[in-house]
Amino acid sequence: xxxxxxxxxxxxxxxxxxxxxxxxxxxxxxxxxxxxxxxxxxxxxxxxxxxxxxxxxxxxxxxxxxxxxxxxxxxxxxxxxxxxxxxxxxxxxxxxxxxxxxxxxxxxxxxxxxxxxxxxxxxxxxxxxxxxxxxxxxxxxxxxxxxxxxxxxxxxxxxxxxxxxxxxxxxxxxxxxxxxxxxxxxxxxxxxxxxxxxxxxxxxxxxxxxxxxxxxxxxxxxxxxxxxxxxxxxxxxxxxxxxxxxxxxxxxxxxxxxxxxxxxxxxxxxxxxxxxxxxxxxxxxxxxxxxxxxxxxxxxxxxxxxxxxxxxxxxxxxxxxxxxxxxxxxxxxxxxxxxxxxxxxxxxxxxxxxxxxxxxxxxxxxxxxxxxxxxxxxxxxxxxxxxxxxxxxxxxxxxxxxxxxx
Amino acid sequence: xxxxxxxxxxxxxxxxxxxxxxxxxxxxxxxxxxxxxxxxxxxxxxxxxxxxxxxxxxxxxxxxxxxxxxxxxxxxxxxxxxxxxxxxxxxxxxxxxxxxxxxxxxxxxxxxxxxxxxxxxxxxxxxxxxxxxxxxxxxxxxxxxxxxxxxxxxxxxxxxxxxxxxxxxxxxxxxxxxxxxxxxxxxxxxxxxxxxxxxxxxxxxxxxxxxxxxxxxxxxxxxxxxxxxxxxxxxxxxxxxxxxxxxxxxxxxxxxxxxxxxxxxxxxxxxxxxxxxxxxxxxxxxxxxxxxxxxxxxxxxxxxxxxxxxxxxxxxxxxxxxxxxxxxxxxxxxxxxxxxxxxxxx
Numbered sequence: 045x046x047x048x049x050x051x052x053x054x055x056x057x058x059x060x061x062x063x064x065x066x067x068x069x070x071x072x073x074x075x076x077x078x079x080x081x082x083x084x085x086x087x088x089x090x091x092x093x094x095x096x097x098x099x100x101x102x103x104x105x106x107x108x109x110x111x112x113x114x115x116x117x118x119x120x121x122x123x124x125x126x127x128x129x130x131x132x133x134x135x136x137x138x139x140x141x142x143x144x145x146x147x148x149x150x151x152x153x154x155x156x157x158x159x160x161x162x163x164x165x166x167x168x169x170x171x172x173x174x175x176x177x178x179x180x181x182x183x184x185x186x187x188x189x190x191x192x193x194x195x196x197x198x199x200x201x202x203x204x205x206x207x208x209x210x211x212x213x214x215x216x217x218x219x220x221x222x223x224x225x226x227x228x229x230x231x232x233x234x235x236x237x238x239x240x241x242x243x244x245x246x247x248x249x250x251x252x253x254x255x256x257x258x259x260x261x262x263x264x265x266x267x268x269x270x271x272x273x274x275x276x277x278x279x280x281x282x283x284x285x286x287x288x289x290x291x292x293x294x295x296x297x298x299x300x301x302x303x304x305x306x307x308x309x310x311x312x313x314x315x316x317x318x319x320x321x322x323x324x325x326x327x328x329x330x331x332x333x334x335x336x337x338x339x340x341x342x343x344x345x346x347x348x349x350x351x352x353x354x355x356x357x358x359x360x361x362x363x364x365x366x367x368x369x370x371x372x373x374x375x376x377x378x379x380x381x382x383x384x385x386x387x388x389x390x391x392x393x394x395x396x397x398x399x400x401x402x403x404x405x406x407x408x409x410x411x412x413x414x415x416x417x418x419x420x421x422x423x424x425x426x427x428x429x430x431x432x433x434x435x436x437x438x439x440x441x442x443x444x445x446x447x448x449x450x
Numbered sequence: 451x452x453x454x455x456x457x458x459x460x461x462x463x464x465x466x467x468x469x470x471x472x473x474x475x476x477x478x479x480x481x482x483x484x485x486x487x488x489x490x491x492x493x494x495x496x497x498x499x500x501x502x503x504x505x506x507x508x509x510x511x512x513x514x515x516x517x518x519x520x521x522x523x524x525x526x527x528x529x530x531x532x533x534x535x536x537x538x539x540x541x542x543x544x545x546x547x548x549x550x551x552x553x554x555x556x557x558x559x560x561x562x563x564x565x566x567x568x569x570x571x572x573x574x575x576x577x578x579x580x581x582x583x584x585x586x587x588x589x590x591x592x593x594x595x596x597x598x599x600x601x602x603x604x605x606x607x608x609x610x611x612x613x614x615x616x617x618x619x620x621x622x623x624x625x626x627x628x629x630x631x632x633x634x635x636x637x638x639x640x641x642x643x644x645x646x647x648x649x650x651x652x653x654x655x656x657x658x659x660x661x662x663x664x665x666x667x668x669x670x671x672x673x674x675x676x677x678x679x680x681x682x683x684x685x686x687x688x689x690x691x692x693x694x695x696x697x698x699x700x701x702x703x704x705x706x707x708x709x710x711x712x713x714x715x716x717x718x719x720x721x722x723x724x725x726x727x728x729x730x731x732x733x734x735x736x737x738x739x740x741x742x743x744x745x746x747x748x749x750x751x752x753x754x755x756x757x758x759x760x761x762x763x764x765x766x767x768x769x770x771x772x773x774x775x776x777x778x779x780x781x782x783x784x785x786x787x788x789x790x791x792x793x794x795x796x
Contacts, residue, residue, distance in 0.1 A: 159703035
C-alpha cells in the first residue's frame with residue numbers, strides 16, 4: 045500500500061517514509077509471528093461425540109495450504125496447528141494452554157463448540173490472546189465489553205429466531221405461535237430470540253411451548269399438544285432427527301401451520317428426505333451459506349472455484365457437506381483479517397483488525413450477506429435469507445434480513 | 451513355630467541390608483529424594499508443563515480411588531467418571547453460587563462423594579463382576595444428562611465458569627505452581643491414607659473379600675460393611691480429584707464427564723497396576739500423556755494409536771507397570787547383589 049502511494053504521488057521524501065515504514069514493520073511482531081510465518085492455533089473434535097464437525101478443521105487446513113502455496117500472506121506462511129480436544133472442555137483448556145504457552149501461537153482461530161470455548165474464554169482474555177471467529181451459534185460471544193479478546197462468526201441462534209419473529213410480525217401479524225424446542229441452551233436461545241423479535245407482542249402471540257430431550261424416542265405427544273393449542277404458526281428449534289419427526293407428524297395429523305424450521309435442521313439428506321420431501325412443502329427456514337447441493341449455485345464461478353479447491357486441497361471432504369463451505373468461508377475471513385493487519389502482527393492489532401471488518405463479501409455466503417464487525421459489534425454475520433422448501437430443494441425468497449439489535 | 455522363625459530371620463536381616471542401610475532406611479531415603487524432586491521440579495518447568503503435572507496428580511488420585519475398589523476389593527466400576535463429576539460440581543456450585551473459598555470445597559466434596567458412594571455401594575452388594583460393571587456404567591452414561599437437567603444449579607450445557615484461585619501473596623508463587631502444590635499435598639495425603647488403610651486390617655479384609663468372598667465371610671469378615679466401605683472410600687478419593695480438577699481447570703460442563711472419562715480411569719488403573727498404590731501415579735501419567743502422544747504420532751487415527759499403546763502395555767505387563775515391574779525388581783535386587791556385591795554391597 046505504502047509503496048503504491050509513493051509511486052503514484054511521487055512526493056519528495058516519500059522514499060524516507062517507505063524506509064521508515066519498513067523499519068517499523070520489522071519490529072511489529074507478537075508471539076507466533078515472524079517474517080516468514082504466522083502461527084494460528086485451533087481445537088476441533090476430531091474424536092468423540094461431536095467428531096462429525098472435525099471436517100471443518102480439515103477444510104480450514106486445506107484452505108490455508110492453498111494460501112501458502114500461493115505465497116502466503118505478505119510472504120508469510122500460515123502455520124495452522126489444529127489439535128483434537130474430543131469436545132471435552134478440560135482437554136480444550138489443556139490443548140489451548142499448550143498452543144499458547146508451548147507453540148506460542150499468535151491467535152486461536154475457529155475453536156469449535158460452546159462448552160470448549162466457554163472453558164478457554166477466561167484464560168485467553170486474561171492472557172490477551174485473540175480467540176477469533178469461534179465455531180458456535182451461542183449468543184454470548186458478542187460481548188466486547190467483558191471479553192474483548194473473543195469474537196464470534198456465524199449468526200447466533202437468537203439472531204435466527206429474531207429473523208423469524210420479524211417475518212411473522214410483518215406477514216402474519218395475527219399469528220398464534222407454537223414453539224417446540226430442545227431443552228438446552230441451543231433450544232432456549234430460540235425462545236429468547238423469538239420473544240425479543242416479537243417484542244411486547246410476545247406474550248400474546250406465543251400461545252404454546254413444548255420441549256423435548258435429546259434422549260426422547262419421539263416427540264409425537266408434543267406435536268399433538270401444540271396442535272391442540274390452536275396455533276397456526278409452528279416454530280421448530282430442533283436437531284435433524286427430531287425435525288424430521290416433527291415434519292412427518294405435523295403432516296400426518298393433518299395440521300397445516302406456517303412452519304419455521306431451525307437452520308441446523310435444513311439438511312436435505314438428514315431431514316427432508318427421511319421426513320418425506322412432500323410432507324415438508326412450504327416449510328420456511330433461514331440460511332447464510334450457499335448449500336453445495338443446491339443446483340442454483342452449481343454453475344456459478346464461486347461454486348466452481350470452491351469445487352476446484354475441494355478437489356485439490358480437501359480431497360477427503362465430501363462436496364455435498366455444507367461444513368466444507370463453512371470451513372472455507374471462515375478461513376477466508378481469517379485470511380482477510382491477516383491481510384488487513386499487514387506488517388503489524390501483534391495480538392492487539394490482530395484483534396483490532398478482526399473488530400474492523402467492513403462489509404466483507406465472501407464467495408460462498410449467500411448474495412447480499414456480509415461479514416461486518418466494529419469495536420462494539422463482535423457478531424460478524426448478522427444477516428440471513430429466508431428459504432422455502434418446494435419438495436425438492438430450498439428456494440430462497442425475499443430480501444436478506446438482518447437480525448441485529450433487539 | 452519359634453524354630454521356623456529363628457531359621458528365617460538371620461537370612462532376612464542379611465538380605466534386608468543394602469550398602470549398610472536397612473530397607474526401611476532405603477525406603478525413607480528414596481521417599482525423601484522423591485519428594486525433594488517433586489517439590490523442586492515445578493521451578494524447573496514451564497507453566498504449561500506444571501499444569502500438565504498437576505493434571506497427572508489429579509488423575510492419579512482418581513485412579514487411586516478406583517484401585518481401592520477394583521484392585522483391592524474386586525468390585526469393577528465403570529462409573530467413576532460420574533463420581534469425579536459429582537466432586538467437580540460440588541466444588542463448582544459451592545464456589546459459583548455460594549462464593550465458598552476453593553479449599554473449603556474439598557472436604558465437602560469428599561463428604562458428599564463418600565455418602566453417595568456408600569449409598570451406591572448398598573445396592574451394589576447384590577451385584578458382582580460384570581453386573582456391577584453394568585450398574586456403574588449406567589451411572590457414567592446418565593451423568594452428563596442429569597447435569598444438564600438441573601441447569602439452575604449446574605449451568606446446563608453452558609457449564610459454570612469459576613473464579614481462579616489466587617495464591618497467597620506471601621509465598622511468592624504463581625497460580626500454576628500454587629495449584630501444583632495443592633494437588634501434591636492432596637495426593638500425598640491420599641497416598642498416606644490409602645497406605646494406612648490397605649496395609650492394615652481393612653486392606654486385608656478388602657483383599658480377602660476379593661479373593662474369596664465366602665471364605666472371608668466364614669472368617670467373620672462383615673463383607674457387606676467392608677464392601678460399602680471400599681465403595682465409599684473409593685468414591686471419596688475420586689470425588690476429591692474431581693473437585694480439584696474443577697478448581698484447576700476453572701470450568702465445568704457436562705461434556706467434561708463423559709463415559710470416556712470413566713473408561714480412562716479404568717485404563718489408567720489397569721496400566722499402572724490395579725492392586726497397587728504407586729500404580730495410580732503411572733495410571734495418571736498414562737491418562738494425561740498417552741492420548742497426546744497418540745495425537746502427535748497420527749492425526750488421522752489417534753484412537754488406534756492409543757489402542758495399540760494399551761495393547762502393548764497389557765501384553766508386556768499384564769499386571770500393570772507397577773504390578774509387573776515391582777515384583778521383578780524385588781526379585782532382581784538380591785540377584786544383582788549376589789553377582790556384583792561391589793555394586794550394592796552387603
